[in-house]
Amino acid sequence: MADTQLLLGLSFVLFALGLVGVMVRRNALVMLMCMELMLNAVILALVTFSLETATLSGAVLVFLIFVVAAAEIAIAIPIVLLLSRQRSSLDVEGYDRLQG
């Protein structure tokens, strides 16, 4: 059995990477993918906890996260499609119409 804390650390680092990605990248699609990375990190943490506590609930929660991820991508991608069709750009810094 691998070191629990190592897996947890990997999960934290991946989550931080995803967060940094969402914050610093300009491309909307890349930001979406970084959010997927954050979800993946959470899944890793959940699986680790589930193994550690010897209960199934962590793994079950993973499945619910899968569904959430699918739903999220199903809504986010059409929004990105529409945005890019309006501006013909995926650059989030161009989307400043709401700035008032």
Add this chain to the structure above:
Amino acid sequence: MTTPRKPHVRRQYWNEPTMGWWERSYLLEVARGLAITGGVFLRNMGKWMTGRKGALTAYYPEEIRADYAAGNRGKHILTQRPDGRPQCVACNMCATVCPAQVIEIDAAFDPDDPAHPKYPSRFEIDYSRCVFCGFCVEACPEDAIRMVKETPDLPGFDRDRMWLGKEELLNWQPHADVAKPYPVRPAAEPGRSPDA
């Protein structure tokens, strides 16, 4: 702003297939099509397995088609004199008349045969270009070139193989029809010089 699109009118064709709803549903028809092709496959496979030929096509070079027309003439031959020398006198008339210009003749002088001193030292036909029109046979004054029913053994990986030379053209299976008896003429009078 945008021009209204013309309504799409489906063209009616005279040979429009008529299909019932069952055929339109495409299900049974798929099975029927598979049955037809599968049946053909099984029948042909059975023929192959039992040592018969399950195909309509021929192994081309190994197998000569059985259904050539009766009048088909596929190969040239040079007729021979009784002593085996070609009857050709190298007059070049066949080469002149040939529409595809495939016959090449080099004439040579043979002092030992005063009756026919001019003979072809080289007689070649390029079968890759020959159109098998038979004009050479018509043009020959000496009945030296004829066409026979065989087909030359041409297919190969090399275009040079499609040039047939004098030896191949003389090397025919002598039929009664082709081996024409050559009337033996007296030798030319001595003193008349043969023209070179």
Add this chain to the structure above:
Amino acid sequence: MNAPDFAISLVYIAYALAVLLTFGAILTWVERKQAAIMSDRIGANRAYVRIPFTQVKLIWLGLFHGMADGLKLLLKEDFKPLAYDKLAYALGPWLAIVPVLLVFAVVPFGGTLDPGRLFPSLAEWFGGRTYPMQIAPIDAGILIVFAFSGITIIGAMLAGWSSANKFSLLGALRAGSQLISYELVMGLTVLGIVLIFGTVNLGTIVERQSGTVLGFLPAWGIVYQPFAAVLFLIAGIAENKRIPFDLPEAESELISGYFTEYSAMKQGVFMLSEFIEIAVIGALFVTLFFGGYNLPWMNDTGFVFPGGHAVPLSHGWVVVLQLLTFLGKVFLLCSFQILVRWTLPRFRWDQLLRFAWKFLLPLAIANLVVTAVALWVQQA
């Protein structure tokens, strides 16, 4: 994992690779020859191998055409286009072939192997352990199949996108939407089988297909689920992009679709993966619906016919018979796919997607519901 397990795994992997690659090479020839025989022709018969220093040419009905093709693809110039993305371009063929090969890892190609009984001199080393003839007897069998075939989609899409060619891009778009649509259908049809046999482990599914129903029918999946079998086969042929569904690589429209810009062995890998996929789809179909390695009335000790007449067989013969049965069934399925490919006309693009979503998918769901209700009634 100890040494005997490791050795057995190696043997299995070698066997599976040999079978798959042989199928890939042979099917190129079978496809041409069968098409020729179906249309009253002779077919490929020119390639030969000459025994060195003699004039003896082995033609063997043109069997060496597959080898000649492979050699040609290996020796051709590997023409590299100005790819849009070099990494994705290089990755495409690999993502196309590796998952296809990996799918075979969960397919059982024989019953239980007892190496101790097969080789008495090694019995001590093996210590009486038996091995199911399956590279990875994982309980998530079918799920793994679908997981891997999802990766092939990405391979096709990467290949098409990175080629910087509009035909490739169109082919990739078509490949993506077609494969996703039909994978859904495939998954839903398989669920019926999963309901009936109560497991997703392919090994167990095959084991439950031995024996008979109603006394005379072999207890194969196709007997329980004939409808799902047809749907699965349709979806399977669509999954490996062959002719009624070959829109992603439609020669007449898109040159050769998403691998237009590939040449030499890279293109060969795509072709090979397609032919291997025929065999893999055949193997999956055999596993799910045709009883895998089972022959009617055969069990681990020999044949037991309905009249009570028994023909006992030694373990070695049973193993060989099971392997051969599996291979034979897979070959029949491959041949059937080739028959379909040379019979049916192609779909149009909109028809293809409409067929998947408006015809196959409702049918698959209906089949699933009917199966579930029938099982519920039976259990109640």
Add this chain to the structure above:
Amino acid sequence: MTIDQLLVYFFGACALLGGVLMLVARHPMRVALALISCMLSLAGIYAMLGVHVVAVFQVLIYVGAVMVFMVYVIMLLDVRDPSFVRRYSRMLLPGVVLGALLAGALGISAIRLGAPAIQPGAGAAPSYLVQPFSVEFLREYWLHFELTSVLLVAAVVAAIAIIRSGRRSDG
């Protein structure tokens, strides 16, 4: 150190590399490739830990569905815009600092937490095989499972509504 453990470390390193590449890569397709490799490595970790169900579904849903959709959109929307030339926004420095802080804080808390509160093996070790897992899943969590389907339906309806509204505004 067994080979399983080595493989876990290897896959972990691959996942980490994929995550870092996601931040560095310029083209969204490269980012997608990095994310796919990261997800596959995570699936490898799960498989090595014995959680086969999660591993398979990780590949099936994330790589086979979500990422295919993503790649499809990247392929479809081949938009060239300034975000290709300048990858990072003005938030680069604060973002990186914040990310490092977050990772550090989580790591420190994990270290300080030390041993888990619940000892492993307290209950019967759960089986992550498909059959027992799904039986348990549907027996205990069937309501959640059904609710996710509501979520999915809502997502599909929303997606269709978004596409419709976009089409209307186009004219």
